[in-house]
Amino acid sequence: MTKGAVPEQLTHLGAFEISFEMLKLAQKNQKNNIFLNAGRGNPNWINTKARLAFNRLVEFGIKDSLRTINEHDMAGYTQLRGIAQRFEAFLDPEENRIDEFLVDALSYCRLELHLTPDALVKELVDGAIGNNYPVPSRVLSNTEIILNRYLEKALYGGAQLANHTQIFPTEGGTAAIVYLFNSLKYNHLIKPGDKIAINTPIFTPYLQIPELQEYDLVEVLLNSDEKNHWNISADEIDKLSDPSIKALFIVNPSNPGSRAFSLSALTEIEKIITKNPALMIITDDVYGTFAKDFQSVYAVVPRNTILVYSFSKLYGATGWRLGLIALRKDNIFDAMLKKLPETERQELDTRYEIITKHPRKLPFIERLAADSRSVGLYHTSGLSTPQQIMEVLFSLTHLVMRDREDAYFTACENLVALRYEDLHQALKIQPDESPENAKYYSLINIYHLAETRYDADFRHYLEANFDHLDFLVNLAQKNGVVLMDGMGFGAGDGTLRISQANLPTEDYYLIGKQILELLGEYHADYQKTLH
Ligand SMILES: *Cc1c(COP(=O)(O)O)cnc(C)c1O
Secondary structure, three states, X not given: OOOOOOOHHHHHOOHHHHHHXXXXXXXXXXXXXXXXXOOOOOOOOOOOHHHHHHHHHHHXXXXXXXXXXXXXXXXXXXXXXXXXXXXXXXXXXXXXXXXHHHHHHHHHHHHOOOOOHHHHHHHHHHHHHOOOOOOOOOOOHHHHHHHHHHHHHHHOOOOOOHHHEEEEEEEHHHHHHHHHHHHHHHOXXXXXXXXXXXXXXXXXXXXXXXXXXXXXXXXXXXEOOHHHOOOOOHHHHHHHHOOOEEEEEEEOOOOOOOEOOOHHHHHHHHHHHHHOOOOEEEEEOOOHHHOOOOOOHHHHOHHHEEEEEEOOOOOOOOOOOEEEEEEEOOOHHHHHHHOOOHHHHHHHHHHHOOOOOOHHHOOHHHHHHHHOOOOOOHHHOOOOHHHHHHHHHHHHHHHOOOOOOOHHHHHHHHHHHHHHHHHHHHHOOOOOOOOOEOOOEEEEEHHHHHHHHOOHHHHHHHHHHOOOOHHHXXXXXXXXXXXXXXXXXXXXXXXXXXXOOOOOOOHHHHHHHHHHHHHHHHHHHHHHHOO
């Protein structure tokens, strides 16, 4: 085995950058294997229904716009009066499955959400065409109601919060996180030296945001580990009862552990809030729908929690950049703004008085929208309207199921689960079938595998002689398989993250076999050292 296979410069890079370097190695791998990249979380499936429905909105919108101006390639605006009726006349639900969905979606919005048909259709159609700035800038009106229902149905596990929640759609979960951290900072809700808790292992960017690093935040890690199936224990959650811990950032279900907070962990969180009532929680629930019977922390302690969601993974929509921030109308963030010292309040008056006569009444969620455009450009802030409408259409595909199971959700869950089973079968590792396992990623510990497949001495040999990246680099260079270093996410030494999202299903068994094959080669080298 090539000792020191790890190029020196790799050790300084983040997990994503290491993975990129490894791609280059894997493409010209020594065994001439087909190159398999299971490093990234980008799904290799898409939702078709909402996308086709989007097209229908555009087609109808153009037709309706031609009623006011029709010259060369120029059309005018759609007209509010009678637009819902014209749209229904345009649709052909008997012949076209997508039109049938749109008719059903409109009837859902009318009957269940009590939305006004003309206003709703105009918002959808103009939004899809994109002929106006987002107005209101934070979120379109009907859009907010529909997105609220989606979040409630998909993530709250029965808690009814749709009518109490405000939404700010953003350019993916990525922008949501950036906006949140910036606004918490500008508004003095997070201060230099504050203690911030995170559940580890976690999506690396959370550990690397320089704006946060400048703040010299003290990180308190709530660890979960392999022995505990990456579940977070009550003892770890109990660390949060210390009131000097100001905020908790979580990814739930976690990335890379792919583990949802269990019911008992949620109960612990609820108890903690009675001991540390000012604890600010940010929960990123992008993988929520992949876990069985999921319930967001937002549903349990809504006043303390900001929810981040993204349509990227479930709907295969990373290129669209579709995310959102949700925050309860009555929340501790607004309450804490009112309690800031007078000097800080005056400073914030100056910051926001260019956009409102009553800066002290500006809620945190509006500050997020304003800050996202450096305050001054608040009036042209907001997610592009086609993006907002795409979020609405994805949401409606789920909402129209009413009490029925959403076959699309099940298909996505089953797909990652099948790949997970194949991988574990090839690796001869017991799969974890607990409902909290979202199965979007697997974490495989090479040292653990070495011990269970061979023995503890071999494990010690590996640990003592090889850098933790060695196996990963060899797997790319020799076998052409690219995985991600779990270490970079704060998982233990020798842990590899395998994404069940981005390769054809038949490849997962192969990946498992390649891992065992390479481990076998290390073992053969090890045996030579014994003589
Ligand atoms: C993939 C992922 C997202 C989605 O981010 P987008 O910017 O919406 O694509 C958010 N959070 C975590 C933890 C993720 O892994």
